[in-house]
Every structure is written in structure tokens, then in C-alpha cells.
Amino acid sequence: MPTPPKISIITVVYNGAATLEATIKSIACQTYKNVEYIVVDGNSTDTTLDIIKTYAEVIDKWISEDDKGIYDAMNKGMDLATGDYLWFMNSGDRIAQPTTLKQAIDSMPDADIYYGETVMIGSDGKEIGDRRLKIPDSLTFESFKRGMLVSHQSFIVKSSLVQHYDVKYNYSADFQWCLQAIKKAQTICNTRLVLSEFLDGGFTKQNIVPGLKERFRIMVQHYGLASTLYHHVFIALKFFGFVIRHKRF
Incomplete structure (x- = not known):
């Protein structure tokens, strides 16, 4: 029986004593x-290092040192990884269920990318609701014209398809990184699972305006100005509609 692929799961954290253990x-x-x-x-x-040391049997590799931001830290994680696939699950985020990863990989052996849904959770660990953007039934390079339809935490990608995050982007390098992987991928599997639970109010939400500006620049780079402006009309309408209905974003 063939050996199942190795999955490198990477968590980046800074002063995450309140959130890391759940991850x-x-x-x-x-x-x-x-x-x-x-x-x-x-x-x-804070006491993050104490938590890391407490779970030494679970953690295969760890480092603790200054970095130049979240994407620099993610690049360090990639440099340490030896797996066939990469999955970023940052402090406070969680894999949805104990069987999630097995079900995902079993859903299509040797896919280039696996993706799924994301549920939002609060600081108390309780479910808030679905993510604002819904995943497409079939993910293609064109899908991200409508925004980042797949959460970074619900995106498992072959390590051979990706390179370092572009650290010239402070808030949306993950958007660029996922786009580049999708562009190269031959087989992309919709697992039809909730893959991750995403902690609301984290890095992305704290920097939503500069993050959206960067994302707009990235979309123009890949899709052109006219297409990006056109799709942002619908992105804005959906955004405000969601806020009105759910009183959150």
C-alpha cells in the first residue's frame, strides 16, 4: 500500500498564549x-514558548526569533517544511474535525490543491457563522476575480507549486500566493468539507482597508484594470448586503 503524502502544517504566532493551544x-x-x-x-x-514546549511531542519543528511580519514568518515555515503539501493554520485557527485532513486527502488522491469551506469562530471558540465569501463549486484562476473566495486556512497546496510569499505585500500576500498556485495547478479538488475554523478579528480584519487596497492592486496585475473595476461593483454590493443582513463582516 503506498505511503500517504506528507502534509506540512505550519502555524505562525506572536504572543498567542490565548489562542495557540486550540490550534x-x-x-x-x-x-x-x-x-x-x-x-x-x-x-x-508572553507564555507562547511555554505552550510550544508543553506540546513538544506534537510539534516536529519550531523556531522563535524576530521576523519582518506575518509573511516573512510564513516563508520561514515553508523553508522548514519537507512535506508534499503545505497547509497554513495560524494561531487561533483550527482544523474543523479530527477526520478532516484524512477525508480531504481521500477525496481525490494526488490533487494539486484541496479546498473547502471555512466557518468563523469568536474568541470564546464558539461558531459565529459562515464566512462572507462562499467557495465556488469549481475553483479556477478566474474565480478570484470575485475576491478571495477560498480562505487561506482552507487551501491545501502541493509544495512543488508554490514559492515564497511576496513580502512587498504586508496584508494580502496570501491572495497573490494562492493565485499563483491555482494558475499552475492541473487538478483542484473541492473537498466539499468545512476544512477550517477561522478566528474572527485577527490580522486580516484588523487591517481590512489596507488589505483590500493591496488585493485590488494584485487583481489589476493579474486580471487588468477594467475587469477588476467591473467585478468590484459586485464585490461591493455583496459586501454591504452581507453586513446589512448579518451585522458583521
Whole structure:
């Protein structure tokens, strides 16, 4: 029987004493066992390192040092990774269920990319609701004209398809990174699963305006100005409609 592919799961964290343990536990309980777990800490000043050391049996590799931002830290994680696939699950985010990773990989052996839905959770760990943007039934390079329809935490990609995050982007390098991977991919699998639970109010939400500006620039780079302006009319309408209905974004 062939050996299942190795999945490198990478968590970046800075002063995550209140959030990191839940992330680690969601990875430790996975029924899929060929996992390499990497934690990149940005030289935390709270008790994050104590938590990392407590779970030394779960964490295969970890470093704690200053970095130049979240995407620099992610690049360090990629440099440490030896897996066939990469999955970023940052501090406070969780894999949805113990069987999630096994079900995802079993859904299509050797896919280039696996993707799925994301559920939003609050700081108390309780579910808030679905993510504002819904995943497409079939993910293609054209899909992201309508925004980042797949959350970064619900995107598992072959390591051979990706390169370092472009650190000239401070807030939306993940958008660019996913786009580049999708463009190269031959087989993209919709797992039809909730893959991740995303902690609301984190880095992305705290920087929503500059993040959207960067994302607009990236979309213009890939799709052109006219197409980006056209699709942003519908993106804006959907955004405000969601806010009105759900009183959140």
C-alpha cells in the first residue's frame, strides 16, 4: 500500500498564549498521521514558548526569533517544511474535525490543491457563522476575480507549486500566493468539507482597508484594470448586503 503524502502544517504566532493551544490540539487529534507540524514564533514576550514546549511531542519543528511580519514568518515555515503539501493554520485557527485532513486527502488522491469551506469562530471558540465569501463549486484562476473566495486556512497546496510569499505585500500576500498556485495547478479538488475554523478579528480584519487596497492592486496585475473595476461593483454590493443582513463582516 503506498505511503500517504506528507502534509506540512505550519502555524505562525506572536504572543498567542490565548489562542495557540486550540490550534495545536486541532492538529494533534487528526486521524491522518503523516503530518509534519511546524510552529514559527515571532519571539513572543508572553507564555507562547511555554505552550510550544508543553506540546513538544506534537510539534516536529519550531523556531522563535524576530521576523519582518506575518509573511516573512510564513516563508520561514515553508523553508522548514519537507512535506508534499503545505497547509497554513495560524494561531487561533483550527482544523474543523479530527477526520478532516484524512477525508480531504481521500477525496481525490494526488490533487494539486484541496479546498473547502471555512466557518468563523469568536474568541470564546464558539461558531459565529459562515464566512462572507462562499467557495465556488469549481475553483479556477478566474474565480478570484470575485475576491478571495477560498480562505487561506482552507487551501491545501502541493509544495512543488508554490514559492515564497511576496513580502512587498504586508496584508494580502496570501491572495497573490494562492493565485499563483491555482494558475499552475492541473487538478483542484473541492473537498466539499468545512476544512477550517477561522478566528474572527485577527490580522486580516484588523487591517481590512489596507488589505483590500493591496488585493485590488494584485487583481489589476493579474486580471487588468477594467475587469477588476467591473467585478468590484459586485464585490461591493455583496459586501454591504452581507453586513446589512448579518451585522458583521
